[in-house]
Amino acid sequence: MKDLPADARPREKLLARGAAALSDTELLALLLRTGTAGRGVLQMAHELLAAPVDGGFGGISGLLHAGAEDLKRIKGMGGSSKRAQLVAVMELARRAIGQQLKEREVFSSPGAVKQYLQLHLAAKPHEVFAVLFLDAQNRLIAMEELFRGTLTQTSVYPREVVQRALQREAASVVLAHNHPSGTVQPSRADEALTQTLKAALALVDVRVLDHVIVAQGNALSMAEKGLI
Known part of the structure; x- marks a missing residue:
């Protein structure tokens, strides 16, 4: 991402224009933070969100249902740190909506x-x-x-x-x-x-x-x- 213009980098773009201005790939790249040798973090995020026929999880919805073991099949996701971060964020999303339903009339x-x-x-x-x-x-x-x-x-x-x-x-x-x-x-x-x-x-x-x-x-x- 260092090669991108400053206003096109996901972090700077988010701070300047808000999270809604970022694509799913850019938001995911922010969570992943780093890619692998010869493969940037935006590319890794894109591969995670790709259609199942292309080896991905079929977008944010599919990724939200992926477990830590499922994530291993994406190159660069073998380490525990990135997988733990993603699984934690996914669970937070489920719990946030569940809390809304417990606190107010459905x-x-x-x-x-x-x-x-x-x-x-x-x-x-x-x-x-x-x-x-x-x-x-x-x-x-x-x-x-x-x-x-x-x-x-x-x-x-x-x-x-x-x-x-x-x-x-x-x-x-x-x-x-x-x-x-x-x-x-x-x-x-x-x-x-x-x-x-x-x-x-x-x-x-x-x-x-x-x-x-x-x-x-x-x-x-x-x-x-x-x-x-």
Whole structure:
């Protein structure tokens, strides 16, 4: 980066124009700080954010789901320092959004709910079914990943969802799952599963407020679509 004009260097650009003026690659380069011999830090950042077919993680969303071991496959990321920094920043991002949901009524910030679920579920290679348990003020108590694999009415057990809702003393829930295929359109099985869980939870006076489907870079609220 020393070869770049001063006003084009990420650090100076950030201080002069604000973080929003930087690209994803430039922000990541600031975190990495240094590259390797013959390969600058901007190039390393670019390789991390590249599409999976090119050996990268598919952008910020994919990188947020990468573990310390996953990062090793990028040249220059074998050392523990850079990997620890990135994993720590990723976890801070998840916790920051989670804290927002615990401190305020969830649906005062519907966008934050989708972001939170995307950070946790969108990049997983297999389907995961999760539940956000909410208190009487619709604040987040906890999120739990309850089932994984191909999701059908028979692989998601309403009894277990009801048990966890009672254990968490939840007043309501938001259901969520990811579609590794990339589409967020609900299938008929998704709609049927939602109605099954809604009926089961109603027996113990727990409301289903939404069912959110997430994929890389996208999310759909079934409540917004009138499907709850």
